[in-house]
Amino acid sequence: MLQGTLIYGFINSVVLMLVALGFSVTFGISGVANFAYGALYVMAGYLSWLGLHSLGLPYWLAAPGAVAITAGVAAMIYWFILLRVRGLVVSEVIATFGMGLAILELFRYLGFIGFEYTLPPLIDASVMIGDTYVDAQRLCIVGAGILLAAFLWFFTHYTKTGLAFRGIAQDERTALTLGINADKVAAWSVAFGAGYAALAALVILPLGTIAVNEGYNVLVNALAVCIVGGLGSTVGIIVASFLIGFAQILTATYLETSWMMLVSLVAILAILVIKPSGLFGHQKQLEERI
Amino acid sequence: MSEKTILQAQDLSKNFGGVKAVDGVSFSLRRNEVLGVIGPNGSGKTTLANLITGFVKPSRGKVIFDGKNITGMAPYKVADLGIARSFQMVKPFYQLPAFKNLNVALLSPRLRRLSGGRFGDRDAMAKDLLEEVGFERDSWVITHQAASLPHGYLKRLELAKCMALQPEIIVLDELFSGLSLAEVASMVPVIEKLVAQGKTLVMIEHRLKELFRIADRVIVLNFGQKIAEGVPAEVMEDPQVRGAYLGSEAEE
Amino acid sequence: MAQRKERIDRGIKVRSDDVFALTSWREMAYLAFPRVVPVVLLFLLGAVASIYWERVLVTTCMFALLAISWDILASAGMVSLGQALFFGVGAYIAGTLNHYFGISPWLTIPIATLGGGVVCTLVLLPVLRLRGIYFAMVTMILPLMIERVIEATKIFGGTEGISGLNTLGNVHTEFLVAAVMVWVVLFSFRRMMSTDYGLLLKGINDNDRAVMSAGMNIYYYKAQALFLSSAVGAFAGAFMTHAYQFVGMPVFALDYSIIPIASVAVGGAGTLAGPMLGSFILVPLSELLRGLGGLRVVIYAVILVVCTVGLPEGIFHYLSRKYNQFERWVKVER
Numbered sequence: 001m002l003q004g005t006l007i008y009g010f011i012n013s014v015v016l017m018l019v020a021l022g023f024s025v026t027f028g029i030s031g032v033a034n035f036a037y038g039a040l041y042v043m044a045g046y047l048s049w050l051g052l053h054s055l056g057l058p059y060w061l062a063a064p065g066a067v068a069i070t071a072g073v074a075a076m077i078y079w080f081i082l083l084r085v086r087g088l089v090v091s092e093v094i095a096t097f098g099m100g101l102a103i104l105e106l107f108r109y110l111g112f113i114g115f116e117y118t119l120p121p122l123i124d125a126s127v128m129i130g131d132t133y134v135d136a137q138r139l140c141i142v143g144a145g146i147l148l149a150a151f152l153w154f155f156t157h158y159t160k161t162g163l164a165f166r167g168i169a170q171d172e173r174t175a176l177t178l179g180i181n182a183d184k185v186a187a188w189s190v191a192f193g194a195g196y197a198a199l200a201a202l203v204i205l206p207l208g209t210i211a212v213n214e215g216y217n218v219l220v221n222a223l224a225v226c227i228v229g230g231l232g233s234t235v236g237i238i239v240a241s242f243l244i245g246f247a248q249i250l251t252a253t254y255l256e257t258s259w260m261m262l263v264s265l266v267a268i269l270a271i272l273v274i275k276p277s278g279l280f281g282h283q284k285q286l287e288e289r290i
Numbered sequence: 291m292s293e294k295t296i297l298q299a300q301d302l303s304k305n306f307g308g309v310k311a312v313d314g315v316s317f318s319l320r321r322n323e324v325l326g327v328i329g330p331n332g333s334g335k336t337t338l339a340n341l342i343t344g345f346v347k348p349s350r351g352k353v354i355f356d357g358k359n360i361t362g363m364a365p366y367k368v369a370d371l372g373i374a375r376s377f378q379m380v381k382p383f384y385q386l387p388a389f390k391n392l393n394v395a396l397l398s399p400r401l402r403r404l405s406g407g408r409f410g411d412r413d414a415m416a417k418d419l420l421e422e423v424g425f426e427r428d429s430w431v432i433t434h435q436a437a438s439l440p441h442g443y444l445k446r447l448e449l450a451k452c453m454a455l456q457p458e459i460i461v462l463d464e465l466f467s468g469l470s471l472a473e474v475a476s477m478v479p480v481i482e483k484l485v486a487q488g489k490t491l492v493m494i495e496h497r498l499k500e501l502f503r504i505a506d507r508v509i510v511l512n513f514g515q516k517i518a519e520g521v522p523a524e525v526m527e528d529p530q531v532r533g534a535y536l537g538s539e540a541e542e
Numbered sequence: 543m544a545q546r547k548e549r550i551d552r553g554i555k556v557r558s559d560d561v562f563a564l565t566s567w568r569e570m571a572y573l574a575f576p577r578v579v580p581v582v583l584l585f586l587l588g589a590v591a592s593i594y595w596e597r598v599l600v601t602t603c604m605f606a607l608l609a610i611s612w613d614i615l616a617s618a619g620m621v622s623l624g625q626a627l628f629f630g631v632g633a634y635i636a637g638t639l640n641h642y643f644g645i646s647p648w649l650t651i652p653i654a655t656l657g658g659g660v661v662c663t664l665v666l667l668p669v670l671r672l673r674g675i676y677f678a679m680v681t682m683i684l685p686l687m688i689e690r691v692i693e694a695t696k697i698f699g700g701t702e703g704i705s706g707l708n709t710l711g712n713v714h715t716e717f718l719v720a721a722v723m724v725w726v727v728l729f730s731f732r733r734m735m736s737t738d739y740g741l742l743l744k745g746i747n748d749n750d751r752a753v754m755s756a757g758m759n760i761y762y763y764k765a766q767a768l769f770l771s772s773a774v775g776a777f778a779g780a781f782m783t784h785a786y787q788f789v790g791m792p793v794f795a796l797d798y799s800i801i802p803i804a805s806v807a808v809g810g811a812g813t814l815a816g817p818m819l820g821s822f823i824l825v826p827l828s829e830l831l832r833g834l835g836g837l838r839v840v841i842y843a844v845i846l847v848v849c850t851v852g853l854p855e856g857i858f859h860y861l862s863r864k865y866n867q868f869e870r871w872v873k874v875e876r
Contacts, residue, residue: 033675035623035682084851090621090811091850093678094803097623098850101800102843109836216686216796223683231676258694265687272668272680343755369757377755383748386741393738394745395756412738455757 004132005253011138013245014145015204019218020225020237021148022196028232029165030186033093036077036100037197038219043103044070044198045210049117059120067198074194078187086183100219108212121206137206144203148196152234165189224264228271230278239279243267296321296490297373297459302341302351303514304334311337313514314351319459324481324491326501326522329511330534335494336378338511339463342492343375344368356458370400374457378464378494380444382436388425389432391447392416395454404456416454423450423480442473449480459490466497474500498526510534544874555866576865581725588717596713600785602825603720604778608798609805609817610727611774616811617735618767619747620670624681626798627665628775629782630688632658634698636780637789641704647784648710651777658776663769670764685794692791703790707783716785723781724818727774732814743767797839801825804842807849810856819858 023037034040044066051062077099085091121137128134156162164180165188197218205214229240244267248260271278297319304312312334319325327335340346342353344365352361360368369375383391396412421427423446431443439447445465452460466474474497481504485491495501501508502522510518510525512534518525525531554572588599608625615622636654639645645653669680693701710716734740745753746760753760779798783789801824802817809820824842831838849856 033679081847081851085854088854089675090616091854093621093623093675094807094850095847097682097803098800098843098846101796102840102847105836105839105843109840220683220686223679224687227676227679227683256694261687261690261694265684265691268680268683268687269665276668276672276676345751345754364759365751365754366757366759369755375755377751381749381752383741383745383752385744385748390741394742394753394758397738397742398757400757451752451756 003130005249007129007132007134009246009249011134011142012249013242014142016221016225016241016245017238018141018145018148018200018204019197020222020229020241021152021234022193022200023222024226024229024232024234024237025152025196026189026193027226028234029189029192030182032078032082032186032190033096034074034190034193035093035097035219036074036103037193037222038215038217039100039103040070040074040194041197041201041218042107042210042212042215043073044201045119045205045214046107046112046117048119048202049210052120063202067195067202070198071191071195075187075191078190082190083183083187086186100215104212104215112210113212115209117210118208119202119206119210122203137203141203141207144199148199149234149238152196161185161188165192221264224268226278228267228278230280233278233280236278236280240267294320296356297342298352298354299338299342300352300354302338302353303349304337304341304346305349310514312341312348312511315509315511315514315516316351317509317516317519319490319492322485322488322490323506324485324493324504326505326508327492327494327511328496328498328501328508333511333534334514335511336463337514339375339461339492339494342368343373343461369455369457370398372400372455372458373461374452374455374459375461376448376452376463376465378467380441380448382439382444382447384435384437386436387433388436388439388443388447389413389416389420391436392419392450392454395451398455400455419450419454420447422453422483423447424476441468442470445469445473446477446480449477453484457489459492460484461492461494463494464496465493466495466500478504502526545871546874547869548872549863549867549869551867576862577729584721584725588714588721593713596717597785598826598829600713600716600720601782602822603717603724604782605801605805605825606724606818606821607727607774607778608802609809609821610724610731610814611771611778612802612806613811613814613817614731614735614767614771614774616806617740617747618743618764619750620764620768621675621678622681622771622799623678623803624683624685624799625775625802626685626794626796627681627688628658628662628772629779629798630685630794631661631772632776632779633783633789633793634779635661635776636783637704637707638698640707640784641789647708651780651784654780655773655777658779659769659773662772662776663765666768666772667765670761670768682799685799686796689791689794692794699790701791703788703792705788705790707787707789709787710781710784716781720781723777728814728818731770735814800839800842800846801828804846804849806856807846808857810858810860813856813858813862816856816858820856823857 019041023034026032026034047069048062048066051057051065052059055062057065077096081095081099082092085095121135122140123136126133126135127139156166164185225237225240225244228244229236229238244264247263247267251259251263295318299318300316302312302315303310315334315338317325327338329335337346341348344360344363344367347362352359354360355371355373358371360371382388383394393412393416396415417427417432420432425431425443425446431439436444436447445468449462449465452462466477469477478500481491485504493501493505505522507520508522508525509516510528510531517534518528518531554569584599588596591599608629611628612622612625632654635657636647636650639650639653640647665684666677666680669677692698698704710719735743742753742758742763746763750760779793783793801821805820805824806817807820808823809816809818811817824845828838828842831841834841
């Protein structure tokens with residue numbers, strides 16, 4: 001029982017982390033809070049479903065295709081919409097929020113609801129860990145989570161684009177004088193975050209059906225983790241997802257499954273009282289205007 | 291602490307993630323003097339102003355104002371006690387006409403206390419203040435939208451905002467930067483008048499020539515540390531100071 | 543030879559800015575026209591409308607209130623993505639008071655207005671210390687979460703909600719209350735925003751450091767703005783609860799967040815009247831588009847994006863410019 005709780009708590013935490021990473025990456029680099037994040041996540045799911053079932057593509061083509069298209073759409077949202085209101089926080093927030101809403105509700109309108117909208121698992125098997133039964137897809141999630149987090153770290157520390165990302169994140173003006181095109185980097189960062197969302201969707205969605213409401217859930221979860229962990233801090237994201245992830249599973253096991261949402265709410269309210277900028281947030285209270 | 295001392299900084303330090311922006315700076319400010327703070331770019335001058343006025347909490351050290359420990363106090367409380375400051379980057383309330391910018395400052399609880407609970411006619415007070423800092427009375431500039439005022443006027447507006455608070459100490463962060471010689475020359479009398487009224491001034495400046503005409507004493511910062519203190523002429527003879535400034539303002 | 547468009551205030555506008563207006567009927571009419579006509583028009587519309595459209599007008603007024611409440615917050619630098627929070631809290635307070643304690647709507651609505659204001663202000667108080675998008679994030683997430691929590695814990699009727707609440711009387715009474723309220727709120731807050739107190743709130747939005755260095759506790763003033771705004775939102779929620787005779791999870795739905803923001807985007811932010819105008823365009827429009835079903839929200843969202851990016855000025859600013867200024871092309875010497 002305890003072992004199972006621990007294992008499922010771990011998996012749940014990695015799911016939360018996967019969901020929040022992309023949002024946090026984009027924000028950390030370019031300061032764009034992509035409220036269309038949940039919509040992009042769901043879109044990746046539907047796109048790969050369409051690729052598999054409507055076009056009859058093989059999985060190895062449909063899945064990367066969906067990731068690429070999702071990232072492309074995100075870049076286009078930046079380039080054609082956000083770029084025009086860059087720096088106006090209100091407009092940025094409202095524009096991404098509106099785009100996300102439009103995408104999600106369009107899917108709903110087009111009738112993408114039902115049990116047939118599922119993605120195939122990567123490996124259809126299950127294993128026993130100790131005396132706990134775990135299906136292979138959940139192990140894939142853990143693997144993907146660790147891989148993606150590690151890749152992010154490697155990417156931002158050792159590649160040229162990644163270093164440009166960090167340069168922009170630290171001081172946009174200085175980066176500009178070093179010949180880094182801030183708009184391009186910001187577009188890349190939005191696409192990059194969306195790509196992470198799409199990858200997360202591909203590994204997580206096989207656990208259930210692809211549903212429009214999942215888009216809102218994902219956004220809520222990502223925001224919850226980011227608020228608790230501190231915006232833009234990768235360490236904060238990881239710590240916060242494990243805190244909330246384990247707390248949720250513990251609640252589900254020992255209290256009631258339906259109370260899981262209460263955990264995030266309580267976590268947010270508690271963190272707001274204790275340290276409003278999040279566990280690892282270095283959000284300055286006055287000086288920065290993001 | 292002698293009775294003439296109004297503000298004292300003891301061992302003030304601030305680290306920004308390993309970088310020592312201000313490192314163990316101590317000084318005392320006498321009532322009604324003009325203290326210049328100079329130093330090369332990035333030597334911690336603005337951080338020092340932020341530390342005094344509460345915008346940044348010190349990692350170590352104390353600030354004592356009028357015998358009261360104000361270390362780490364919220365900026366609005368510091369201002370309320372009577373330390374006004376200007377910002378290097380002028381950011382007026384863009385949507386408002388120039389004089390309405392001051393109305394916000396004139397709503398300050400400090401002023402209400404000083405004037406015995408009444409605010410009075412804020413529009414008129416604002417216009418008076420603007421005239422004092424060199425806006426032409428009854429001209430278009432006073433009612434003009436702050437967003438499109440020339441830089442020189444914005445700097446004056448910034449100074450007027452400080453004066454509106456009727457403070458004891460005014461901390462001026464690079465008031466003269468970006469102004470023409472003529473504009474600086476026209477602002478010097480305003481500052482001299484403030485001194486004559488008994489105000490105490492801390493001036494962070496790059497324009498050494500103008501500063502030295504006003505300042506009674508200067509302290510020199512380099513890499514966050516105080517490297518010299520004294521009357522302007524002496525300080526500039528200091529070899530360490532010359533070294534820090536080599537090839538820059540020292541030759542002006 | 544290049545040309546440049548020049549905009550100049552009309553003479554009558556300049557004269558009316560001062561007290562001289564009181565000496566001339568023409569100038570007084572100039573000032574009164576844009577204020578009196580919409581007020582009269584709304585009451586006339588209410589008088590001639592069918593019961594169905596009168597109900598639509600009531601809903602419109604409530605969305606207008608939500609949009610105004612959004613704009614009050616935004617003027618003080620707080621961008622909310624969750625007016626539904628204010629709306630929902632007000633709705634649940636009124637609903638539970640009426641259902642469990644049998645208090646009359648004429649009392650529950652004022653209690654819910656003040657209570658909702660207090661509750662929302664207390665919940666959001668810690669966020670006020672943070673700048674930027676934190677406020678938007680927290681306000682977005684809270685209504686969605688509360689919705690889920692009500693579903694999970696089955697408090698206040700759970701998913702079923704509470705139905706059979708008392709009404710204010712017939713739809714005419716509702717319309718009168720709604721219309722009077724919307725005008726009172728609009729004009730009093732517009733008045734407030736043009737006083738020095740309003741300047742202070744706008745100042746916090748423009749440059750909070752400057753306000754701080756004038757010795758003012760900006761969090762105190764932000765909290766006041768938050769209270770005013772959430773009280774207006776809570777009123778709308780409480781009122782609609784009694785109009786629908788029902789309170790349930792839908793009061794925290796995204797509609798109540800998104801339509802006010804879309805109204806602001808259409809009407810123009812920062813004027814309070816603009817958002818109201820926006821709601822009076824969008825809400826009746828959405829009634830006409832009822833046949834489109836789910837596509838309505840898509841259309842809202844697209845309008846929202848297009849207006850935010852393409853027409854940042856908004857209709858109200860455009861109209862007020864046309865009314866107060868004239869334009870002409872002047873030649874510019876190169």
